[in-house]
Amino acid sequence: MLDPLSVEITGDGSQTLYSEQFQAHYHSQHGALQESRHVFIQEGIDYYRQLHQVDEVSILEYGMGTALNVLLTQLYAEKHQCSVRMHSIEGYPVEASVYNKLSYIDNSYDAQLLHIHQQPWGEDVEVTPHFQLKKEHRLFEDFSTDRKYDIIYFDAFAPSAQPHLWTADILTTAVQSLYDKGILITFCAQGEFKRVLKSLHMTVERVPGPPGKREMTRGTLNLSAQP
Numbered sequence: 001m002l003d004p005l006s007v008e009i010t011g012d013g014s015q016t017l018y019s020e021q022f023q024a025h026y027h028s029q030h031g032a033l034q035e036s037r038h039v040f041i042q043e044g045i046d047y048y049r050q051l052h053q054v055d056e057v058s059i060l061e062y063g064m065g066t067a068l069n070v071l072l073t074q075l076y077a078e079k080h081q082c083s084v085r086m087h088s089i090e091g092y093p094v095e096a097s098v099y100n101k102l103s104y105i106d107n108s109y110d111a112q113l114l115h116i117h118q119q120p121w122g123e124d125v126e127v128t129p130h131f132q133l134k135k136e137h138r139l140f141e142d143f144s145t146d147r148k149y150d151i152i153y154f155d156a157f158a159p160s161a162q163p164h165l166w167t168a169d170i171l172t173t174a175v176q177s178l179y180d181k182g183i184l185i186t187f188c189a190q191g192e193f194k195r196v197l198k199s200l201h202m203t204v205e206r207v208p209g210p211p212g213k214r215e216m217t218r219g220t221l222n223l224s225a226q227p
Contacts, residue, residue: 030212038210063155064090
């Protein structure tokens with residue numbers, strides 16, 4: 001049975017979805033667009049590029065959802081003329097009847113968002129000259145990969161909605177897919193989650209959160225610190 005999803009307007013005027021199945025919103029009700037820009041663009045890809053001074057970045061996203069993070073990352077890649085390879089996994093893809101209703105950034109990029117949703121699953125696709133995307137329809141707990149990534153966008157529903165996705169079983173697979181000094185960025189600031197990251201040889205930072213959230217988490221893999 002399909003999850004009944006409803007479109008809702010958040011505090012900054014941008015849209016999110018509400019899942020009846022998980023009793024959770026896909027984004028912050030304070031503002032979907034400003035949350036994604038702050039968490040994944042500002043404190044994710046832009047932070048990493050500025051720190052390492054690189055023009056090629058690989059990203060693994062846990063939770064494609066509405067594809068807002070994918071869209072913003074594509075726009076970032078084109079604006080900064082950097083090469084981005086993104087691999088986004090999603091256990092419960094949004095149906096066309098729902099994603100056709102979605103609109104972000106004053107309707108200016110509706111065609112790009114629709115183009116992302118219409119890309120085939122399981123294939124590496126050059127979406128734009130600087131942005132390559134692979135969408136994978138797979139539950140987090142069934143996911144594994146031989147690829148390595150610079151950045152993980154960890155964008156599952158909150159631990160209160162899906163606690164098993166924030167445990168060592170899932171996070172071990174995620175962290176093992178990072179290059180040394182790679183980062184995992186997320187809106188979550190749960191203490192147990194941060195303890196799991198530390199146990200996986202990650203240096204964990206408290207990062208100021210987007211509007212409506214005091215703090216969030218960024219972890220950096222530090223293999224040289226292994227015993």
